[in-house]
Amino acid sequence: MFEDLKGNDEVKKLLKRVVSAGRTPQALIFAGPDGIGKKQFALKAAKSFVCVSLTEGLPCGECSACIRSSEFKLPTSGKKEDYLRVYFSSHPDIGMVVPNKNSIYIDAIRDLAAEANFRPYEGRARVFVIDEAEKLGLNQKHAANALLKTLEEPASTTYIFLITSKPSSLLQTIHSRCQMLRFSPVSSGEIVKHLLASQELSTLDAELAAKAAKGSIGRALRIDAEDYRNRRARLLEALRGLASRKGIPDALRVSNEISTQKGPDDFRESIELIESVVRDLLLLQRGSGENLSHPDLINELSELASVVGRDGPPLWIDEIEDLKSNLRFNLNKKIAADGIFVKIAAAY
Ligand SMILES: [Zn+2]
The missing domain is CATH 3.40.50.300 (P-loop containing nucleotide triphosphate hydrolases)
Structure with missing residues (x-):
């Protein structure tokens, strides 16, 4: 059945x-x-x-x-x-x-x-x-x-x-x-198996989508691995730019991209992507390279983790969690996303 x-x-x-x-x-x-x-x-x-x-x-x-x-x-x-x-x-x-x-x-x-x-x-x-x-x-x-x-x-x-x-x-x-x-989230192994059986995907892409989908088959099926990698790369670049203090316009451009996405879910997914990257920075700062959301980016992330102030990531995660819990209200996405990047810039 x-x-x-x-x-x-x-x-x-x-x-x-x-x-x-x-x-x-x-x-x-x-x-x-x-x-x-x-x-x-x-x-x-x-x-x-x-x-x-x-x-x-x-x-x-x-x-x-x-x-x-x-x-x-x-x-x-x-x-x-x-x-x-x-x-x-x-x-x-x-x-x-x-x-x-x-x-x-x-x-x-x-x-x-x-x-x-x-x-x-x-x-x-x-x-x-x-x-x-x-x-x-x-x-x-x-x-x-x-x-x-x-x-x-x-x-x-x-x-x-x-x-x-x-x-x-x-x-x-x-x-x-x-x-x-x-109901529980579907395990990432099960999602990979399902993706490989039903889609024309490389194992690498299936694993990336499964990891990003956090237990949701529906979401995993919607993720375009290449698009996801691109978005992630732009986000990392923006974060790096903030570290050098020259990149605020860059970060605001990424923020603009995020906030002009069509569906409410797209915006939430982007915010969750930022959060997962910040969590990885936090883990790396604490010396743990395990359970990263983005293990394939460990080198870039480690480099970034070493220049980010230690107070930063926990604060940013709080900010992002606040934003997420306000998502169900009709908040102004542009202002909210800008706010996150401005907070990040301030804490470097
Ligand atoms: Zn019947």
Whole structure:
């Protein structure tokens, strides 16, 4: 049932057991890092309520109902009016609510609450997936509250699956009404294996992507090794420039590149790249060359580590962590990224 999803063997076993026993919780949180397939797990579990050819309680994945239940036409417009409802798959009993940028709107949750009262049209139950459910919480107490009523007394044929990488951002009242499945990051060895089997990549590139993806297959697949190396090289150059005090314009140019990237994830990934480089500097300053994020750059990084003040890296990491925790608010990326480089320049 989950053969094509990588890693998380324990979760697979558990989920298979409850699904085949017909004991899937009606309100279930799928929690774990981004890009490891939580939504796929949820949609596969959902098929068990619509599949017309169950084998030992598990969905076949091949009947028309199974296939239709994972066909979604989700909005991508970014216009509020397109995110105010449940989107059903080609199967009328499997629906999904998705956020627009940082918000899941209350209207979408109200629609879900209304739909959740209906008996299934074709299947044995209706399943509603709420993607990035942590976005219910941001200035959206009302949306979360609208959901609570449904979670409290779901119709016997209604299942609600919340997908989230930040379970701690969900209201306590939501937690108390749901059970939680915890997913782990996929090991870097498993990611390398998967990349090599599915992509035309050199082992070196696969290892680089796996390391950069930090346990997320989805992210590893998106990483273009050459582009990543280039970005990393520019970043290192900017850091070196700051050390010589001549490179501030250079650093601000890199900052500009970072902050004008399209998606919110691109920006986060760039910030995490900076953080991983700074962490390596810190490790090297402390005399540990093990567990580096960028072992292939050990020479360049060691050189840089020797000219950077010892107070620098721990401070910068604090700054970067602050910035990351503010990312979910609509911060001005340009100012935030400039700020990091200015702080770095000041501490040399
Ligand atoms: Zn089926």
